[in-house]
Each structure stands twice: as C-alpha cells, then as structure tokens.
Amino acid sequence: SLVCAAVARMFAELLEVSFGVAYGKRREEDAAEAAARAGAEAGGDEGEGTAGLGVFVLDPILPGQMLDLNVFEPRYLEMVRRCLDDQPPLPGYLGSRSRPAEEEILGERGSRRFAMMSCVPTAGRFGTEVEIVGDARENSVGNRMLVRVRGVRVFEVLDGHTDNYSGLWEASVRYVTDYDTGEVEGADGRDGDGDGSDGPTAQELSRDLDDTLASWEAAVLAGGWERRHGQMDRVRTSLGPLPDLHRGAARALWAAALINPLPGLGVAREIRHHVLDATGDAREQLRIVTEAAEESRRLMVDKARFTRRVFWPVVLSVVVVAAAAIVAFLPPEDRFRKTGQAAGVVTALFFFSGFCSL
Numbered sequence: 001s002l003v004c005a006a007v008a009r010m011f012a013e014l015l016e017v018s019f020g021v022a023y024g025k026r027r028e029e030d031a032a033e034a035a036a037r038a039g040a041e042a043g044g045d046e047g048e049g050t051a052g053l054g055v056f057v058l059d060p061i062l063p064g065q066m067l068d069l070n071v072f073e074p075r076y077l078e079m080v081r082r083c084l085d086d087q088p089p090l091p092g093y094l095g096s097r098s099r100p101a102e103e104e105i106l107g108e109r110g111s112r113r114f115a116m117m118s119c120v121p122t123a124g125r126f127g128t129e130v131e132i133v134g135d136a137r138e139n140s141v142g143n144r145m146l147v148r149v150r151g152v153r154v155f156e157v158l159d160g161h162t163d164n165y166s167g168l169w170e171a172s173v174r175y176v177t178d179y180d181t182g183e184v185e186g187a188d189g190r191d192g193d194g195d196g197s198d199g200p201t202a203q204e205l206s207r208d209l210d211d212t213l214a215s216w217e218a219a220v221l222a223g224g225w226e227r228r229h230g231q232m233d234r235v236r237t238s239l240g241p242l243p244d245l246h247r248g249a250a251r252a253l254w255a256a257a258l259i260n261p262l263p264g265l266g267v268a269r270e271i272r273h274h275v276l277d278a279t280g281d282a283r284e285q286l287r288i289v290t291e292a293a294e295e296s297r298r299l300m301v302d303k304a305r306f307t308r309r310v311f312w313p314v315v316l317s318v319v320v321v322a323a324a325a326i327v328a329f330l331p332p333e334d335r336f337r338k339t340g341q342a343a344g345v346v347t348a349l350f351f352f353s354g355f356c357s358l
Helices: 002-018 020-042 074-084 102-106 203-220 231-241 248-259 273-276 282-328 332-356
Strands: 052-055 064-070 113-117 126-138 145-162 167-174
Touching: 002 126, 052 074, 052 126, 052 145, 064 074, 074 113, 074 126, 074 145, 102 282, 113 145, 126 167, 126 273, 167 332, 203 282, 248 273, 273 282, 282 332
Parallel strands: 052 113
Antiparallel strands: 052 167, 064 145, 113 126, 126 145, 145 167
C-alpha cells in the first residue's frame, strides 16, 4: 500500500543517514552475493532454455488452461507488479533490495510471466510457466489484485530457494521441450514396443485417446455435468486442437487439461500433478489420463443409470403411497371421485417411471 511504501522509504533513508558506512557495506555485500550466484548459474551446465522465475505456489495448471487469480499476499503482489512492470521496487520493501542479479533471479521486468507449482520448488520437480493475459485490476488500497493467467509451457526445477527479504520462492528452471518436438516415445527413449512392460504401448494409447476423450465428453454432456452451458466448448477453445498423434506427451497434457478443467467439473479425480511428475515418460502420462478418463466415464454412466432405475422409481413409489394415504382420509362422499383422479395420476406416473428406466 502507499502507507507501507512511504514508511519503507523513510526507514531506508533513516538507515542510510544513521548507519551510512555499515548500511552501504551491507548493500555492497548483498549485491556481490547476488552477482556471484548469478555467475555460478550462468557458468553451469544449464544451457539454453533456462530461466529464473518467481514461483506462485497454488494448484497445478497445465499449458493452455486459464485461471483467474485473486492475489493478496504481499510477496505475490510484488512479483505480479514486477511481471507487469507496474512500478519499480522500493528499497527495503518486500525483498526489493538493490541487487544487480535481480533480473536473473526473478525473470525480466515486464515479462508478464512467472511459475506456478502445487508444491515448493525443489530440484527435479515440474511446474508450468504462466503468462498474464489482459489487464490486471487492483483495488484502490493496493492490497489486492485480480489477474488472469494462461499456462504456457512445462519446466523442470534445477534449484529453488526463498528470498530472505520477501519470503517469495524463486527457482532456476529448464524448459521441457520433449512434448513439443518428441515422438510418442518418452525422453528416456522407450516407445512401449520393446521395453518388456505390460499393457498398451505408447503408440496404442495415443491412438486410442481420441475415442476415449470423445466417450468421456459425451458422458459429461449427456449427464448435464457442465457447470455452465457451453463450458466444454470454452475449454476446448482455450486448449486449441488436440496435438498430432506422434506427440504423445503433448496429447497427454492436453487430455489432462480437458478432464481437469478450470473451473473444475468434479467428475474426474485430480491428475494434473501426476501427469506433470511423469514428464519424460510419454507412455506413463498417456496411461494416467486414459485410466482417469475411463474411470470418470464409468462413474458418470453408473450414476445416470442409478438415477433412472432406482431414484425415480423410489420417488414415484413415495408419491403413490402419499396419495393413497390422502385418499384414505377423505370424506366418503368425495372418496370415489378423488380415487379416480388419483388413479389417473398414478398411472401416468408409472408410465413416466418406466420411460425413465429405459
């Protein structure tokens, strides 16, 4: 907020005036430490396709998915403002210390991109880089911001740590390109034909995925599981077309984003983090989404069958018993006439029950 920003500036000026030598030395040490860390990262074996990103720890998100974020934690507000290049950091406020390597650690200012993970970033874990789309909306006080993000690409964490000043998680990441350029076989070279493993091969799973998803989506529409009319059409528009047959890992990510959409349908178990953790093994990713889609379809069909064959007959039976009880308490002169009317209603209800049970 503006009050916090003013206090931060006054505090920084007070430190510099009261402890000029020590304060300057501390700033130089911080800058040297950050520069050394950046130099070590630059001199490593990361190569091309690497970056440093601030990490927003929340639910998993996959490439192509859209999510509306209500940002209110100070560390995430500062990170989002930096991504939007909304304002320069204030010395001594929310981890915005003066450090030359800040760009390498948190990503380029104004990039509109940061990382999202379902856990803290540790080496070997996977997450998704997201991009802010559209304009951010911030309240007048400056302590809450609404942004919409879209999943862009998957990355692997090389190193993760928290910023001592802001508490924000930061990560050095390597972007995964296997699902962009690889064949159905995974990054470990397994194609599912000669690896000796049981079950369908990656090629078979990738080929059958179209029919599996079509059956699953038909069950969603037939059962009226959409939260809003046309939700599945909007999800497909956001994700784009299903990737080509030979891009097994990309197809698995696309399918996981379809059956675990945002906002969720509540008809399939959460598999997005499992699919991300299996990055590098296209066969395993395809197996996860295929089993989840088939399980979800069976549950939706069974529930619809239960509703038709059990729920409605029970409800109609209760109605019949209630009607008979009401007729029994009627005066004798009205009982014959009311009984005939009730019989007609009951007959119509039984025909309706039989139709629902088909």
